[in-house]
Amino acid sequence: MKLFWKINLNRTFFLPFLLVGFTLIFQGCKKSQDKTLAKVGRIKISQQDFSKELANSPQIYLNYLSTLEGKKQFLDILLKEKVLLNSARNSGVASNKQVQREMQQYVERSKEQEEQFRKGLILREYLKQLQDGKLKVEDQEIKDYYEKSKAEYENPVKVVASHILSSNEEEAQKALQRLKKGEDFAKVAREVSKDPSASRGGLIGEVMRNDLSDLPSFEQALFSLKIGEISDIVKTKIGYHIIKKNGEQRLPGQSYAQAVPQIRRVLEKKKFEDWMESERKNQKVWIDEQVLASISLPQSEEPSSQNVVR
Secondary structure (H helix, E strand, C coil), X not given: CHHHHHHHHHHHHHHHHHHHHHHHHHCXXXXXXXXXXXXXXXXXXXXXXXXXXXXXXXXXXXXXXXXXXXHHHHHHHHHHHHHHHHHHHHCCHHHCHXXXXXXXXXXXXXXXXXXXXXXXXXXXXXXXXXXXXXXXXXXXXXXXXXXXXXXXXXXXXXXXXXXXEECCHHHHXXXXXXXXXXXXXXXXXXXXXXXXXXXXXXXXXXXXXXXXXXXXXXXXXXXXXXXXXXXXEEEECCEEEEEEEXXXXXXXXXXXXXXHHHHHHHHHHHHHHHHHHHHHHHCCCCCCXXXXXXXXXXXXXXXXXXXXXX
């Protein structure tokens, strides 16, 4: 055991405790009821502090650290760290511009991370409340939805789709006229589509019913097309589309029990979209379209996701 400890001390054990031990320097002069275990100048390591650090050690070392020899070596590591840190502080390196700059950057990053964590925590808890309250989907709602859409679940299909997205109806009409004259859909999409799928000739990929439920007019138009057929201009909340159905595959039917999880997700999503729309109106959401259009970003690589339209 002793030999194993010495071999691993420099590689796997010293540095983690060197870093962990930095926190003790700020507690060394703290008034405490527990006994002082060791000192490095004016810095104290109390019995309580040492016990906490022992308890936080990697699980594989705990048995060894419970022995007197293990505790001595552990304390020796902490003392080395304190000696090193004392010498570093006395050298004035803490006032080094590089150190100050990196500390400031760390503080700023920490504030940002704290804010992101706080927002994420609040959102997660609030979404739980919504799911258990306003957005809760009852069993009867699922049954009603299944009965209403029974044909879609008994004979489900998966289609392969492409589209051309335009910012306004005029641009969409120009693209549609080119297609009607016989130009290749993928070629036109690469040249004029505003969607990231343009580089793939407008290819979205495989789509099933309710995958695009937040774009109902798009989904309805897509599933009403025949294979190889191109739609007229379809308006959605994100722009003007020309849609092409490239292929279609029949899938095995789903029983009610099999469809329940999917239907629940569909209904939850629908309730959330309706709730969000209501809240946007209540909170008077406003967008300056001119300012939005004026914002530019550096060109980046195309997202890898196939299903870009959501």
